[in-house]
Amino acid sequence: MDFTYDEAQHAVADLAEQILTDRLDTERLLDLEAALEEGGSWFDADLWSALAGAGLVGIALGEDVGGGGLDEVALAVLLRAQGGHVAPLPLLPHLVASLALDRLGSPEQRADLLPGCVDGSRILTVAVQEYLAEDVHRPGLRFEEGRLHGTKIVVEGVEQASQALVTATGDAGPGLFLVDLADDGITRTPGRSTRLETVWQLDLADVPSEPVGDAGGVDWLVNRLMMALCATQLGVTETALRLTAEYTSQREQFGRPLATFQAVTQRLADQFVNVGGIRLATLSAAWRLANGRDAGEDLLIAKWWASERATEVANATQHCHGGMGVARDYPLHRYTLWNKHLATSLGAGTSSLRSLGALLAAE
Amino acid sequence: MTDTIEETGLSPADEQAFADRVRAFLEANCRRTGDRQGTIGDEDPEGPSAARDFQAALADAGLAGLTYPTDFGGAGLTKRHQEVFNREVEGWHLPNTPLSISHGMCLPMLNQFGTSEQKARFMADNIRGTTIWCQMFSEPGAGSDVASLAMKATRDGDEWILEGQKVWTSGAHYCDYGIVVARTDPEQPKHQGVTMFIVDLRQPGVEVRPLRQISGGSGFNEVFFTEARTPADWQLGDRGQGWNLAVAMLMFERVSIGAGGGSALNADRTPGLIEAARARGQAGDPVVRQGLADLWIRERIRGYIGQRIRAAVAEGRVPGPEGSIAKLNGAILARRVRDVSLAIAGSSAQAWDAGDDAGDRWAVGCLSTAGISIAGGTDEVQRNIIGERVLGLPKEPDPWKGTAWEDVPRS
Numbered sequence: 001m002d003f004t005y006d007e008a009q010h011a012v013a014d015l016a017e018q019i020l021t022d023r024l025d026t027e028r029l030l031d032l033e034a035a036l037e038e039g040g041s042w043f044d045a046d047l048w049s050a051l052a053g054a055g056l057v058g059i060a061l062g063e064d065v066g067g068g069g070l071d072e073v074a075l076a077v078l079l080r081a082q083g084g085h086v087a088p089l090p091l092l093p094h095l096v097a098s099l100a101l102d103r104l105g106s107p108e109q110r111a112d113l114l115p116g117c118v119d120g121s122r123i124l125t126v127a128v129q130e131y132l133a134e135d136v137h138r139p140g141l142r143f144e145e146g147r148l149h150g151t152k153i154v155v156e157g158v159e160q161a162s163q164a165l166v167t168a169t170g171d172a173g174p175g176l177f178l179v180d181l182a183d184d185g186i187t188r189t190p191g192r193s194t195r196l197e198t199v200w201q202l203d204l205a206d207v208p209s210e211p212v213g214d215a216g217g218v219d220w221l222v223n224r225l226m227m228a229l230c231a232t233q234l235g236v237t238e239t240a241l242r243l244t245a246e247y248t249s250q251r252e253q254f255g256r257p258l259a260t261f262q263a264v265t266q267r268l269a270d271q272f273v274n275v276g277g278i279r280l281a282t283l284s285a286a287w288r289l290a291n292g293r294d295a296g297e298d299l300l301i302a303k304w305w306a307s308e309r310a311t312e313v314a315n316a317t318q319h320c321h322g323g324m325g326v327a328r329d330y331p332l333h334r335y336t337l338w339n340k341h342l343a344t345s346l347g348a349g350t351s352s353l354r355s356l357g358a359l360l361a362a363e
Numbered sequence: 364m365t366d367t368i369e370e371t372g373l374s375p376a377d378e379q380a381f382a383d384r385v386r387a388f389l390e391a392n393c394r395r396t397g398d399r400q401g402t403i404g405d406e407d408p409e410g411p412s413a414a415r416d417f418q419a420a421l422a423d424a425g426l427a428g429l430t431y432p433t434d435f436g437g438a439g440l441t442k443r444h445q446e447v448f449n450r451e452v453e454g455w456h457l458p459n460t461p462l463s464i465s466h467g468m469c470l471p472m473l474n475q476f477g478t479s480e481q482k483a484r485f486m487a488d489n490i491r492g493t494t495i496w497c498q499m500f501s502e503p504g505a506g507s508d509v510a511s512l513a514m515k516a517t518r519d520g521d522e523w524i525l526e527g528q529k530v531w532t533s534g535a536h537y538c539d540y541g542i543v544v545a546r547t548d549p550e551q552p553k554h555q556g557v558t559m560f561i562v563d564l565r566q567p568g569v570e571v572r573p574l575r576q577i578s579g580g581s582g583f584n585e586v587f588f589t590e591a592r593t594p595a596d597w598q599l600g601d602r603g604q605g606w607n608l609a610v611a612m613l614m615f616e617r618v619s620i621g622a623g624g625g626s627a628l629n630a631d632r633t634p635g636l637i638e639a640a641r642a643r644g645q646a647g648d649p650v651v652r653q654g655l656a657d658l659w660i661r662e663r664i665r666g667y668i669g670q671r672i673r674a675a676v677a678e679g680r681v682p683g684p685e686g687s688i689a690k691l692n693g694a695i696l697a698r699r700v701r702d703v704s705l706a707i708a709g710s711s712a713q714a715w716d717a718g719d720d721a722g723d724r725w726a727v728g729c730l731s732t733a734g735i736s737i738a739g740g741t742d743e744v745q746r747n748i749i750g751e752r753v754l755g756l757p758k759e760p761d762p763w764k765g766t767a768w769e770d771v772p773r774s
């Protein structure tokens with residue numbers, strides 16, 4: 001593969017770009033944020049409908065359930081576009097959860113849930129992270145006799161989603177389990193993420209649940225989540241860098257554009273290299289996932305770049321804006337906040353580094 | 364090192380007695396610090412009114428404005444007392460962050476450059492926290508190149524009329540007075556045509572509009588001056604000397620950001636982070652350990668830099684470019700602290716309960732770090748100062764050198 005989009009991927013990128021550009025300008029974002037402060041939710045419902053209506057939300061799902069029949073690379077393309085526009089939508093958990101259901105679920109589960117996932121009327125989320133647990137591959141949440149017990153944190157999209165795909169460990173080892181979020185056994189506690197959306201702690205007490213797929217589902221899911229996070233962060237860093245190039249070309253101090261100071265130019269050039277690394281590693285991982293190859297190493301590299309290097313991009317783009325970089329009135333701050341949120345999802349960069357070390361050192 | 368009585372003017376017994384007094388005050392009025400990373404510009408949770416109360420209590424106990432003369436509301440003590448005070452407050456939370464600019468920058472300026480009338484009029488209230496002061500340099504068009512500022516001051520009888528806009532003014536929304544630099548002589552080159560003034564912010568010609576910060580707080584503001592007035596004898600220093608005074612004030616700022624002992628910003632983070640790493644079962648992790656060791660080394664070095672500079676300030680000297688070294692070092696250190704904190708905090712750095720203090724602390728601390736590299740002159744500006752004034756490297760050529768400010772084209 002040469003890391004350029006093929007025709008179908010181009011079509012996804014162009015369509016997503018067009019819808020996002022048309023429907024989500026700064027004014028709209030400000031309105032949504034104001035609504036959020038009044039207790040509203042972090043969700044642009046119109047935008048969601050538009051993306052679903054264009055067939056994008058189900059782009060990677062099977063054609064038999066109405067989906068677009070594409071794969072993980074298409075998901076990466078779509079999430080990259082979302083990140084580039086910092087669109088407030090639980091797209092990532094929905095795309096990954098519905099893909100898991102499509103690829104691993106039973107015929108009944110697929111027929112039951114997926115058509116709604118394609119047309120956007122049904123939203124799914126994932127519940128993976130746990131307190132003080134770095135290794136998401138070995139969930140502490142228990143599955144016993146058809147019921148789930150335990151706690152998940154930083155669950156997104158809970159206000160919109162009807163079901164969650166939960167990682168848990170049962171007698172047969174780690175696996176994926178579907179729960180109805182309306183179940184009485186689930187206690188929800190809201191928290192705030194740096195991205196400003198409400199994220200939830202879910203306490204599950206004796207919640208009925210059905211497994212999705214066999215053993216191995218957790219690794220399958222975590223791999224896609226990692227790739228999806230990196231793809232979103234790719235879009236975030238690309239736009240942050242573009243905004244910064246524009247700003248430093250226009251803003252003058254000492255009688256000349258900031259971008260003519262070499263301290264600025266060189267720092268931004270380094271960020272271009274950083275973003276390039278995220279792009280290549282992420283697309284490579286997505287391609288390997290889509291083609292049934294082992295993506296473990298690529299994913300860890302991508303996640304490490306996307307945690308550490310994207311943080312560097314966030315710091316540099318913010319810093320080159322001077323005071324503007326720490327003010328909420330200027331658009332850059334959203335990218336800084338998203339970056340921070342995404343960089344620490346599924347563990348900070350150092351944990352990928354550790355896993356990569358273990359992988360490389362293993363015989 | 365200062366340990367002989369000749370050098371310090373304090374006998375060991377006096378020193379002990381003073382330390383006991385400070386400790387008694389802290390125990391009665393303060394609580395121990397958590398690991399919240401204090402920062403400039405961010406709103407202090409306790410707010411200015413708590414700061415004023417605290418400061419009044421400190422003044423009543425004879426512990427405010429330690430090295431300033433008693434005639435002007437200070438405690439009239441020695442720099443050694445200040446060192447002892449700084450040492451004793453380590454590990455305590457003093458709820459006076461809203462006064463950090465007022466005391467770290469405006470007060471030394473009044474003391475150093477004020478006329479006797481100005482000192483008599485303003486210093487005691489400033490020291491006691493009865494009035495709070497802010498710094499008004501930056502403008503939309505003049506940040507790193509603050510000397511190019513455009514705010515206009517025109518003489519009108521016994522007064523100056525101020526017209527223009529300042530921006531990023533920390534604390535202006537609760538401050539009573541500002542120290543402002545304005546252009547009095549546009550026909551002079553940029554560095555020579557500016558003058559410094561004290562201005563009363565509580566007048567109709569001054570409008571303060573809060574700006575939101577990325578961390579969510581509203582610590583800084585835009586300030587609009589429309590025919591605002593200030594008495595001619597509130598001018599600080601001579602007409603046209605504003606730039607030299609501004610540089611002095613910036614050095615006080617850099618020292619208070621990079622080396623101000625006792626402030627929340629300068630408290631050592633490593634001990635708290637070691638505890639956090641233990642609590643999260645990460646104290647054995649090689650990556651985390653390396654980060655902690657690196658931090659500890661840098662905090663020790665900051666300690667040495669700070670000691671030296673504070674000694675100079677307590678002796679009444681205006682700090683030179685070593686202020687830039689302290690500031691740059693402090694900013695780099697703050698970023699390291701953020702990175703190590705993130706590695707340790709894991710998912711609680713990502714989201715937190717509304718009521719989760721620890722989560723809130725991580726998040727605010729992490730988001731506020733960026734401001735430290737910007738406020739008081741960015742890292743690049745400090746590096747340029749160190750290059751030119753410490754290393755003696757040639758200055759960047761300025762095609763407009765010597766040109767009247769009004770003749771320089773600006774966008």
Ligand SMILES: Cc1cc2nc3c(=O)[nH]c(=O)nc-3n(C[C@H](O)[C@H](O)[C@H](O)COP(=O)(O)OP(=O)(O)OC[C@H]3O[C@@H](n4cnc5c(N)ncnc54)[C@H](O)[C@@H]3O)c2cc1C
Nearest residue numbers: 319320322323404500501506507531533734738739741743
């Ligand atoms: C939290 C906070 C609190 C503040 N409080 C106050 C206050 O109380 N009072 C006040 O007057 N101001 C205050 N400021 C303003 C602060 O002093 C300015 O933001 C700062 O000097 C930078 O100016 P700027 O924002 O215009 O950025 P710019 O000058 O536009 O700089 C943008 C970027 O360009 C870089 N750059 C500029 N010139 C050069 C050069 N020659 N070489 C290399 N790189 C360069 C900078 O390093 C920066 O990264 C505050 C700022 C912050 C963030």
